[in-house]
Amino acid sequence: MRNAFHDDLDQLSNQLVGLAELAGSALAVATRALIDGDVELAATVIAGDARLDALRADLETHAVDLLARQAPVASDLRAVVTALRMASDLERMGDLARHVAKVARRRHPRTAVPPELVPTMTAMGQVAAQMVAKTAAVIATKDLAQAAELDHDDDAMDALHRQLYAALLAPSAQYPTDVAVDLALIGRYYERYGDHAVSVARRVVYLVTGRYATTPSA
């Protein structure tokens, strides 16, 4: 049965998709800023995060208003509460993109990523882009098969993260400490970004099936 409440839920879902799209473009631009050492692109991401925060606040206002007006119960209530948690994950993904951009800006006019590590970082950016695009699609379509793919994508992200650390720590590498520290943090930002994407997808799966897998928290 469709009713006004379900229209409201659809609107919440659209707001979540909007957040996911912003979080996605933020990290895509931040990755480019990082690899190219482009301080202007980095500044765009840093400034743009306020928009994501504002949209998340709008979503929260909308959700709380919905709870107050409609007093939903059972699965309808759970859908609204879950939307709040998904918004939290997506806002955090935007924060992580901002952190990547800040490293890019801090290292300017140098680039933070040594040439031999550019392929790994590029791949991390690509996997992240794929993950956030799937997350947006899963929110919109509730497609469980696509939600399940995110676990595999996250394994790919974790493998790249380990590869980055192995390269940093290779006895032959001898990276200056500031480079190693930057890359350790950047690696963690991408890995956490992937974790939050998985977390959003799992919340959708929970809403659809009533079953919840453990959230990644590495």
Added chain:
Amino acid sequence: MRNAFHDDLDQLSNQLVGLAELAGSALAVATRALIDGDVELAATVIAGDARLDALRADLETHAVDLLARQAPVASDLRAVVTALRMASDLERMGDLARHVAKVARRRHPRTAVPPELVPTMTAMGQVAAQMVAKTAAVIATKDLAQAAELDHDDDAMDALHRQLYAALLAPSAQYPTDVAVDLALIGRYYERYGDHAVSVARRVVYLVTGRYATTPSA
């Protein structure tokens, strides 16, 4: 006017205090494990995090049940929604304590913190302990003066974090890359722990005053 709903809110508040206490003892033990290189203490923290996750799930069940049964509006509704977000911050603080413990375990039988950096790390642990204790008190008492102190404590944490990075990056330091990477990540875990404590306190201030300061997200 006191009623059954406000008893329920008190119970939510008690549950939040319980989460804060667990997050506090987790980081206290993790700090000791880290500095002493005590792998058994580290294992305690890693295993203990499941309890915090379970208590947070209980809190969420309780909060959602409260929304369903009582359909609160206005400030009562906001109090329940905010409790959910505070629980999220506190669970994350427990995760960060677990991350610190994992570094301690990974480096065993070595210790991750070189002797000359032990004072800084000890101080970060002390500031964190102070912050989480105040956070628990602020949740219980809604004391705005104590909530305001947390901003200053967080400044102290950020200063220690910068001091740690300056020591890592000092040209004379020449730390092995694995040591630098560990400490960069550990420094970030403590800093984020402090941010989450501030975030919880600010949510309490918001509930009491209706005004909300920006959440730290560095």
